[in-house]
Amino acid sequence: MAARQPFTDTDTADEAVRATCDDASICKRFATSKGYWKDPYVQYFVRSVGERKAPEINRGYYARVQGMNHLLDAFIRKTECDCQVISLGAGLDTTFWRLKDENLMPRKYFEVDFPTVVARKIHNIKTKPPLSKPLIETHSTDSLLLDGHSLDSDRYCIVGADLRDISNLDEKLKKFQLNPELPTLLVTECVLVYMTPSQSSRLVHWAADTFHTAMFINYEQKERFLKAGWEHADALDMMTVYSVLPQDDVTRIERLEFLDEKELLQQLLQHYSICWAIKDKLKLGKGQLGFSYISGI
Numbered sequence: 697m698a699a700r701q702p703f704t705d706t707d708t709a710d711e712a713v714r715a716t717c718d719d720a721s722i723c724k725r726f727a728t729s730k731g732y733w734k735d736p737y738v739q740y741f742v743r744s745v746g747e748r749k750a751p752e753i754n755r756g757y758y759a760r761v762q763g764m765n766h767l768l769d770a771f772i773r774k775t776e777c778d779c780q781v782i783s784l785g786a787g788l789d790t791t792f793w794r795l796k797d798e799n800l801m802p803r804k805y806f807e808v809d810f811p812t813v814v815a816r817k818i819h820n821i822k823t824k825p826p827l828s829k830p831l832i833e834t835h836s837t838d839s840l841l842l843d844g845h846s847l848d849s850d851r852y853c854i855v856g857a858d859l860r861d862i863s864n865l866d867e868k869l870k871k872f873q874l875n876p877e878l879p880t881l882l883v884t885e886c887v888l889v890y891m892t893p894s895q896s897s898r899l900v901h902w903a904a905d906t907f908h909t910a911m912f913i914n915y916e917q918k919e920r921f922l923k924a925g926w927e928h929a930d931a932l933d934m935m936t937v938y939s940v941l942p943q944d945d946v947t948r949i950e951r952l953e954f955l956d957e958k959e960l961l962q963q964l965l966q967h968y969s970i971c972w973a974i975k976d977k978l979k980l981g982k983g984q985l986g987f988s989y990i991s992g993i
């Protein structure tokens with residue numbers, strides 16, 4: 697099949713992809729309103745709780761968010777926050793604010809998404825003090841860059857870019873002081889699936905070529921990492937992740953809503969996976985960066 701190019705921000709197919717960030721945040725907003733986990737910031741991106749979602753969807757999001765957070769926090773702790781995080785296709789994600797509240801802020805937290813998604817996110821940050829205050833508090837000078845299309849502060853930066861255009865992505869991130877020498881965590885939560893295999897492979901290759909000590913966490917598709925220059929890769933399907941999450945909390949959320957069709961949840965969770973890949977020149981120790989220390993896996 698011929699490659700589609702050039703890609704523009706006005707492409708209709710891309711518009712549908714951009715809309716997926718609302719779907720993800722709407723589901724997260726609903727699940728948090730039910731008490732599956734706490735996120736005091738998602739309300740500033742999705743105003744109303746919206747339509748009820750089925751319990752298996754809520755449990756699926758619970759496993760996704762807790763599983764991703766587990767790996768992310770393990771990397772940040774292992775590097776004692778002396779690292780950077782790049783969330784690729786971050787959408788309206790609120791992880792930066794959680795990390796700030798939990799004293800787990802990396803040196804710098806970067807987010808990338810299409811320019812129109814970024815513009816919407818920046819508008820919300822600008823107009824909602826609970827979102828903008830933490831940025832101002834963690835910024836040392838008066839010169840915080842906050843215009844319609846970019847936001848750059850000492851600890852948090854949002855970049856509008858197309859992940860399929862690697863040289864532009866690389867250039868923009870470096871302009872905002874991305875440091876290839878620092879241990880780096882790359883996160884794609886439900887993002888690579890919207891790209892062709894060769895486009896996502898170029899992105900994963902770029903990450904392997906750019907950073908010598910890094911972890912890449914990907915929710916959704918397995919494989920691909922070993923072929924793309926990563927030293928070590930692992931994947932767990934979400935049913936397994938669900939079974940190794942702290943079981944007292946799993947018992948708590950299972951009491952929140954009655955679930956009739958347990959098999960449906962099982963089928964749903966088995967369909968997805970979290971995959972993580974590691975390059976470890978600085979010898980952080982890959983054994984402690986997966987799920988092993990909570991599960992023995």
Ligand SMILES: C[S@@+](CC[C@H](N)C(=O)[O-])C[C@H]1O[C@@H](n2cnc3c(N)ncnc32)[C@H](O)[C@@H]1O
Pocket residue numbers: 713714715716717720721784785786787788789808809810813857858859860884885886887890891
């Ligand atoms: C399903 S949403 C997930 C958002 C967020 N990671 C989460 O889990 O809440 C997918 C996100 O990836 C972004 N995305 C997909 N392809 C992209 C591309 N080529 N360039 C930039 N962003 C992209 C979309 O705009 C959207 O915000």
